[in-house]
Amino acid sequence: MSAFERIILDHGSGGRASQRLIADIFFSHLGNSILLTQDDAALLEIEGRIAMSTDTFTVDPLFFPGGDIGALSVHGTANDLAMLGAAPLYLSCGFILEEGLPLKTLEAVVSSMGRAAGQGGLKIVTGDTKVVPKGAVDKLFINTTGIGRIMVPDPPKGDRAAEGDAILVSGTLGDHGLAVMTKREGLEFKSPVVSDAASLHPLTLDLISRIPEIHVLRDPTRGGLATTLNEIAQQSEKEFLIREKDVPVDPAVREGCSFLGLDALYLANEGKCICILPETRAGEALQIMRGHPLGQGAALIGRVTAGQPGRVILETELGGRRFLSMLEGEQLPRIC
Numbered sequence: 001m002s003a004f005e006r007i008i009l010d011h012g013s014g015g016r017a018s019q020r021l022i023a024d025i026f027f028s029h030l031g032n033s034i035l036l037t038q039d040d041a042a043l044l045e046i047e048g049r050i051a052m053s054t055d056t057f058t059v060d061p062l063f064f065p066g067g068d069i070g071a072l073s074v075h076g077t078a079n080d081l082a083m084l085g086a087a088p089l090y091l092s093c094g095f096i097l098e099e100g101l102p103l104k105t106l107e108a109v110v111s112s113m114g115r116a117a118g119q120g121g122l123k124i125v126t127g128d129t130k131v132v133p134k135g136a137v138d139k140l141f142i143n144t145t146g147i148g149r150i151m152v153p154d155p156p157k158g159d160r161a162a163e164g165d166a167i168l169v170s171g172t173l174g175d176h177g178l179a180v181m182t183k184r185e186g187l188e189f190k191s192p193v194v195s196d197a198a199s200l201h202p203l204t205l206d207l208i209s210r211i212p213e214i215h216v217l218r219d220p221t222r223g224g225l226a227t228t229l230n231e232i233a234q235q236s237e238k239e240f241l242i243r244e245k246d247v248p249v250d251p252a253v254r255e256g257c258s259f260l261g262l263d264a265l266y267l268a269n270e271g272k273c274i275c276i277l278p279e280t281r282a283g284e285a286l287q288i289m290r291g292h293p294l295g296q297g298a299a300l301i302g303r304v305t306a307g308q309p310g311r312v313i314l315e316t317e318l319g320g321r322r323f324l325s326m327l328e329g330e331q332l333p334r335i336c
Contacts, residue, residue, distance in 0.1 A: 007101040012131025025107050026127065029114035030093075034125040042125035044090060046149060053080035054145040060334040062109065062139060064183040066175075066195030067270070069142060070112035075199045075270060076221070076336060077146040078120055082201035083217040083273065085155040085208050086148030091117065093127040094143040099134040109140065120199040122146075148201075152208050158235035160215040165304040166282035167240060168275040170203065170289050171196070171297035172250040173225050174257065177267030180335045182256065189259070191252035196271035203294040204273060211285055216276035221336055223327040224266040228274060229312045230326045239307030242324060245317045246301045265314075266327050268335045276304065 010017040027036060034042050057073045067075075078088040093113065097106065117124055179195040182188070200219065208214055216236070220228035225247070233240050249257075249264045257264050271294065277285055282300055289295030307313070314324040 005103055007097045007099055007103065007106065007131055009099055009131055009133065011097070012129065018129070021129065025103070025110050026129075029107070029111045030117070030124045030127070032123045032125070034123060035127070042090070042092070044125065044147070046089065046147065049150040051081045051084040051086035051148045051150055052146065053077055054143065055080065056141060056143040057336055058138070058141050058334050059180060059336055060138065061180070061183055062105065064195055065179045065192060067197035068109060068112050069140065070109035071116040072197050072270060072336065073142040073144045074113055074116035074120065074122065075197050077144040078122060078199040078201055079219045079270070079273070081146050081148035082199070082204040083156070083219055084150065085152045085204070085217065086150050087205055088120065088122050088146055088148040088199070088201055090147045091122055091124045092145045093124055095127070095129045096137050096141040097129060097131045098137045098139050099131060101139055106140065116199065120201065151205060152212050154212070156208070156214050156217040158216055158218065158232045161232055161236035161238050161276045161304050162215060162278070163238060163304055163306050164279055165215060165276050166279045166300055167242065167302040167304065168277070168282065168285055168289070168298060168300050169225065169248065170200070170273045170275065170295040172248045172253065173220070173269055173272060174249060174253045174264035174267035176270040177224065177332050177335050178253050178256045178262070181260070181332050189252055189256050191255070193252050193256055196269060198271035198294055200271065200273055200294060203289065203292045206292060207275065207285060207288055210288060211277060211281050213281055214275060214277045214285070216274065218274045220269050220272060220274055222268050224264070224268060225274070226265040226312070226324050227327045229324065232274070232276070233312050234310040237309040239305045239309065240302055240312045241305050241315060242302035242312065243315045246299055248297050248299045265324070268332070270336065279303065
């Protein structure tokens, strides 16, 4: 281990301090045969069509109930690939480190990334670190780019929702956003709120292998369910009707939202997906989801209708209807 206890500017110089940091922390927890070649680029062999996605993670705090920025950076990019019907294979990672960051903090984050990648069957094959002066960045930012192999002939896409389709979600909504918020603000509720952060491809690959007719898969991250449904409705030029009483929300999240004046439909999720498919296959899809650890709370929440294109309607628990619009502003900044 380095003689230093915190990140210093010399760790970003490319010299001996950089090499020690890479060997002691990054190679120690992320090492594999491709990464350890230490070439300027990773040499990969992939057959067939591929999906590629990139994301940058700036979550505050770095550690929260149910996860941390390291595991989140793996889960988030893996999930973006999975929503296109891909099996995630490889990740790159880029770190921007603030001068003064404790090395123990960095190692905990990198160790968590390694565990998340290993559990998901991914390899982190290339990466980069940059060190900036204290105050130029808030502790630690991570960028991950992922590559995966498309596993179905006709991948699910946002423009494929069709009239009469059923709209499903894989579980309770708002868990991640509220978990980060409560940790950040030092709040406690009667029941603990835990992030749902997880890599969804074990569930989505099972779904698409058994129901290739799935039209849309999407993970409702920033902006939550409401914003994501609006995005899909606009892409597919269809109207969605959602039943509020059928949208699953954990009682602890419901309690927290009531206390803080938040709406769970707009809170971020990092381990849930929306699935839109022909209504005739909805029952089978629910059975598959509920039989999987990542989908036990799956629910049928609405349908695609022949109304006004690009609009989402919420049928309230009292029987009325209102527009469910996109998020305006930022309910919770820095949640992913």
